[in-house]
Amino acid sequence: MFLAIRELTFARGRFALMGVVVALIAILTVLLSGLSVGLVNDGVSGLKRLPVTSLAFQHEVAKDSAFSRSVVETSAVDTWATQDGVAEAAPLGNTLANGRTNEGIEVDLALFGVEVGSFLDPAVAEGQRLAGEGEVVISSTAAELGISVGDTIELEPAGTPLKVVGILGEQHTFGHVDIGYLPLRSWQEVKAGVRAGDAAPERIYNEITAVAVRAADGADVDLAAGDKDAGTTSMTLEQSFGASPGYTAETSTLQLIQVFLYAISALVVGAFFTVLTVQRKQEIAVIRALGASTRYLLRDSLLQSVVLLVLSAGVGVAIGVAAGAAISATPMPFVLEAAPIAVATALLLILGVVGATVAVLRITRVDPLTALGGNR
Amino acid sequence: MTAMLSLSDVTLIHGDGEDTVTALDKVNMEVEAGELVAVVGPSGAGKSSLLAVCGALISPTSGTIRLNDLDLSAQSPRRLTAIRRERIGFVFQSGNLIPSLTSLDQVRLPLTFGKVANPRDPRELLAEVGMSHKADRRPHQLSGGERQRVGIARALVTRPQVLLVDEPTAALDRQRSQDVVALLAREAHEHGVATVMVTHDHEVLHHCDRVLEMIDGRLLPAESNASV
Numbered sequence A: 001m002f003l004a005i006r007e008l009t010f011a012r013g014r015f016a017l018m019g020v021v022v023a024l025i026a027i028l029t030v031l032l033s034g035l036s037v038g039l040v041n042d043g044v045s046g047l048k049r050l051p052v053t054s055l056a057f058q059h060e061v062a063k064d065s066a067f068s069r070s071v072v073e074t075s076a077v078d079t080w081a082t083q084d085g086v087a088e089a090a091p092l093g094n095t096l097a098n099g100r101t102n103e104g105i106e107v108d109l110a111l112f113g114v115e116v117g118s119f120l121d122p123a124v125a126e127g128q129r130l131a132g133e134g135e136v137v138i139s140s141t142a143a144e145l146g147i148s149v150g151d152t153i154e155l156e157p158a159g160t161p162l163k164v165v166g167i168l169g170e171q172h173t174f175g176h177v178d179i180g181y182l183p184l185r186s187w188q189e190v191k192a193g194v195r196a197g198d199a200a201p202e203r204i205y206n207e208i209t210a211v212a213v214r215a216a217d218g219a220d221v222d223l224a225a226g227d228k229d230a231g232t233t234s235m236t237l238e239q240s241f242g243a244s245p246g247y248t249a250e251t252s253t254l255q256l257i258q259v260f261l262y263a264i265s266a267l268v269v270g271a272f273f274t275v276l277t278v279q280r281k282q283e284i285a286v287i288r289a290l291g292a293s294t295r296y297l298l299r300d301s302l303l304q305s306v307v308l309l310v311l312s313a314g315v316g317v318a319i320g321v322a323a324g325a326a327i328s329a330t331p332m333p334f335v336l337e338a339a340p341i342a343v344a345t346a347l348l349l350i351l352g353v354v355g356a357t358v359a360v361l362r363i364t365r366v367d368p369l370t371a372l373g374g375n376r
Numbered sequence B: 001m002t003a004m005l006s007l008s009d010v011t012l013i014h015g016d017g018e019d020t021v022t023a024l025d026k027v028n029m030e031v032e033a034g035e036l037v038a039v040v041g042p043s044g045a046g047k048s049s050l051l052a053v054c055g056a057l058i059s060p061t062s063g064t065i066r067l068n069d070l071d072l073s074a075q076s077p078r079r080l081t082a083i084r085r086e087r088i089g090f091v092f093q094s095g096n097l098i099p100s101l102t103s104l105d106q107v108r109l110p111l112t113f114g115k116v117a118n119p120r121d122p123r124e125l126l127a128e129v130g131m132s133h134k135a136d137r138r139p140h141q142l143s144g145g146e147r148q149r150v151g152i153a154r155a156l157v158t159r160p161q162v163l164l165v166d167e168p169t170a171a172l173d174r175q176r177s178q179d180v181v182a183l184l185a186r187e188a189h190e191h192g193v194a195t196v197m198v199t200h201d202h203e204v205l206h207h208c209d210r211v212l213e214m215i216d217g218r219l220l221p222a223e224s225n226a227s228v
């Protein structure tokens, strides 16, 4: 500590420069973490809020587009409801639609068709729950667009009218699109493209996207056995996130950026301490000649890097959180959560120390003999 | 009385294979406690090499070095580091001070390396070398002579048995050179430090108790020097 602290204050310009770089990386890390949590929420908050443990899709459906491709017979619901450990099973329909309100507001909706009164039928914060056909309950984020209870949304292209009867309490989105819950029969008509008032073939009322399954508390449902009986392919709720549009691509892109950021910070810190160690070579040789052990020098240099990293990452995270709070107030998909920020900061620090350690190990190669004779 | 520092038949060969340089050739030397011995000689003669083997910075190819009856060749590298810390002091050409440390901290530095049995007080020592008025200055704010004085204080703070000094006056003018070597002689005499000083500067030799000359790795007594 003796040398480390004095060196930090003596060469403060140099260390400040490095600190600024680390702080900027820390800011970026916090913002990226906020963005990825925000994007995850935007992508699958509607799924996360389903009171469901698993979803049974069409047999051998493509895993990454199960929601848009899957077609399951309604009879599978009964099969699933009788499986061991299953508390409830209910039909779920899913489709994306464009609409326009009677006020002229354009709105995209992820339509979730549910059986009225089933455990999927959501409670509302404003207005009424679903009661009959032609009604819709929308995400709070759709309400922020200016849609209110009593408005009518006309879906394209068939012109199906849906009356907004309720607004959900929180953000319910799916693939960055606001969710609208509607009665299963209405959903089935929209899905089949039936024009308002036209007669629909009876078979469309047999088709749903998936069976939503809720396991009894503490029970472990044998998904494979259920799939065998019902002729379906199950995904846990978590697995189904990957089946929502764009989710895997977005999260893996962000993860890649974060990994690069960590690698860059380790490299930058390593390069800085390498240059510093090389510049201090003569000084290190003198200190070793005077009788300092390698351990003394390593400990001192590592402590220096830890002080630098902790201080600058701390400042960076503080700035990042402040900036993030401002961004959270905008419509950007951005959510600050303590846990991901803590993990990201810890990774930044650990990798920074790793970089510094590799650099500082050069100390062991400095020969104290070079302290003697015609130096400079 | 046994010598504080004694070398017998010390040979140091740099390099290996065909490309070798015999830096020290069967060197014998004894330095008593409190004695200041000067080593002069042409460039490349092996003077720095002599200090390196005495200071346990490099092991000789053959021969033995004794530090007050402690045989350096029998010690592990870790132990040699401790011996440098506890028993040996170095004064380098142009001071070799640490840029980030004040004069006082330069002197304190060797005491932070590990336990030192009976250290001298850094402030008193700084006063003794005439530098207490610049205790808070850093090396770049000191003159060459001042840096050497701080360097001498740093070497003496652990009460070493042996002090090894490499060309302390190389960067100094005539008067500063006299002052610095006089200081070294005084410290050696008063504190009983066996001191070996390498120098090119013949005008400071009158401060020394003995002068040895190094030529081609061989150490000769002063008389032969006088006859040249």
Ligand SMILES: Nc1ncnc2c1ncn2[C@@H]1O[C@H](COP(=O)(O)OP(=O)(O)OP(=O)(O)O)[C@@H](O)[C@H]1O
Pocket (backbone or CB within 6 Å): A373, A374, B014, B015, B021, B022, B023, B041, B042, B043, B044, B045, B046, B047, B048, B049, B050
């Ligand atoms: N690390 C080394 N590897 C190979 N040869 C070396 C090494 N160090 C010194 N030598 C050689 O050993 C011989 C003695 O060198 P040394 O540095 O001891 O001389 P010196 O008397 O101190 O010279 P100067 O007065 O120029 O400082 C020289 O020929 C030098 O080239």
Ligand SMILES: [Mg+2]
Pocket (backbone or CB within 6 Å): A373, A374, B047, B048, B049
């Ligand atoms: Mg030399």
